[in-house]
Amino acid sequence: MEFKDSQAIYLQIADYICEQVLLRKWQPEERIPSVRELAVSLEVNPNTVMRTCELLQQQEIIYNKRGIGYFISGDAVKKIKQFKKETFITNELPSLFRSIYLLDIDLDELKPYYEKFKKSNFK
Amino acid sequence: MITITSLKFSYRKRKPLFEDLNLSLSAGHIYGLLGKNGAGKSTLLKQIAGLLFPDGGKCLVMGRHSFKREPAFLQEIFLVPEEFYLPKVSIRTYVKNYAPFYPNFDESAFHSYLKEFDIPYDQQLANMSYGQKKKVIISFALAANTKVLIMDEPTNGLDIPSKSQFRKVIAAAVSEEKCIVISTHQVRDLDNLIDSIVIIDEHKIIFNQSVDTVTDKLSFKLLHQLDDRQQVLYKDSSLRGHSVILKNENMEHSKIDMELLFNAVLSNRQPIQELFN
Numbered sequence: 401m402e403f404k405d406s407q408a409i410y411l412q413i414a415d416y417i418c419e420q421v422l423l424r425k426w427q428p429e430e431r432i433p434s435v436r437e438l439a440v441s442l443e444v445n446p447n448t449v450m451r452t453c454e455l456l457q458q459q460e461i462i463y464n465k466r467g468i469g470y471f472i473s474g475d476a477v478k479k480i481k482q483f484k485k486e487t488f489i490t491n492e493l494p495s496l497f498r499s500i501y502l503l504d505i506d507l508d509e510l511k512p513y514y515e516k517f518k519k520s521n522f523k
Numbered sequence: 524m525i526t527i528t529s530l531k532f533s534y535r536k537r538k539p540l541f542e543d544l545n546l547s548l549s550a551g552h553i554y555g556l557l558g559k560n561g562a563g564k565s566t567l568l569k570q571i572a573g574l575l576f577p578d579g580g581k582c583l584v585m586g587r588h589s590f591k592r593e594p595a596f597l598q599e600i601f602l603v604p605e606e607f608y609l610p611k612v613s614i615r616t617y618v619k620n621y622a623p624f625y626p627n628f629d630e631s632a633f634h635s636y637l638k639e640f641d642i643p644y645d646q647q648l649a650n651m652s653y654g655q656k657k658k659v660i661i662s663f664a665l666a667a668n669t670k671v672l673i674m675d676e677p678t679n680g681l682d683i684p685s686k687s688q689f690r691k692v693i694a695a696a697v698s699e700e701k702c703i704v705i706s707t708h709q710v711r712d713l714d715n716l717i718d719s720i721v722i723i724d725e726h727k728i729i730f731n732q733s734v735d736t737v738t739d740k741l742s743f744k745l746l747h748q749l750d751d752r753q754q755v756l757y758k759d760s761s762l763r764g765h766s767v768i769l770k771n772e773n774m775e776h777s778k779i780d781m782e783l784l785f786n787a788v789l790s791n792r793q794p795i796q797e798l799f800n
Binding site (some may be wrong): 403404406407408409411412436437440441442443444445446447448453464486 | 542548551552553607690691694697715716717718735738739745777778779
């Protein structure tokens with residue numbers, strides 16, 4: 401995994417895990433790789449992965465079965481989308497809106513582009 | 524796990540290397556020991572391993588004076604030096620002769636580390652390149668399963684693919700009971716593994732903080748334009764923009780840039796140290 405310079409590693413690992421869930425690679429109620437396995441495959445300190453797991457557990461995206469490991473919550477997809485939506489609206493949307501405003505674009509004008517994008521990427 | 528108090532040491536009279544050096548390291552962490560050339564990194568590691576004696580003060584490892592080199596201490600510590608000598612024998616003979624000194628030596632782990640590093644077990648140590656020998660020593664050190672593992676510039680001499688293999692085997696080796704100390708100039712090789720940073724300069728330890736504490740207090744950013752309102756603790760400007768260290772005021776968690784931090788602590792020590800007090 402390539403890490404970016406912009407964000408703490410434990411947050412980037414959290415994003416990575418969430419992405420696996422959103423892409424349905426890891427299913428709800430499934431056990432995720434152990435802290436050690438994740439640390440080895442991502443080449444990071446196990447304490448960092450621990451911190452990621454604590455964060456995701458606090459957000460109720462994963463839960464801990466004592467002695468067995470971490471599992472994806474049943475409603476993880478819903479929870480992740482909710483968190484991601486909030487951060488998207490606060491962090492990314494303002495700069496997008498700024499361009500839309502500066503270029504005088506009507507929001508309806510963008511709809512066909514969005515449909516086209518969905519078609520070519522996700523269908 | 525390791526407690527050094529008021530350590531004094533010099534190789535030559537009137538040229539002290541350490542004066543009143545204090546350092547405390549605990550199990551469950553990977554410490555990155557950083558310092559300029561000649562600051563005394565290797566000397567400090569040798570003090571911990573009992574290869575050099577203090578002129579004053581104490582160096583206690585697992586509650587024992589390291590200079591006494593008691594067997595109970597020696598079997599729980601392993602030092603991978605930067606320069607080393609390996610006898611002209613096969614790996615098999617080497618293990619047969621040296622593994623018995625380490626009661627927790629795990630032979631099957633040794634095999635798997637060698638395999639990870641692509642080193643055939645039946646090779647003669649004398650016929651190996653420096654990098655290959657280093658991989659054998661690193662594998663042996665990890666397999667020895669000692670409570671304290673010290674490595675002096677371990678990624679020196681390793682080729683590009685083996686740096687990734689090295690990170691994998693270290694990540695696998697960390698445990699709650701182990702204290703790993705790595706001195707390095709190539710911080711980028713290891714910056715996701717090191718969880719605590721120790722900086723040695725001018726006879727003393729001037730910085731010893733966990734990465735989490737550092738990123739709680741400081742924010743590492745690449746800015747395209749400097750803003751006068753921001754209080755920049757350190758900056759390094761290049762074509763990419765300005766790499767800066769700021770006070771972390773918005774509780775953001777940025778990724779630590781260890782090279783930048785090292786330069787900042789060395790050149791602008793006081794304001795940074797005050798933030799951590």
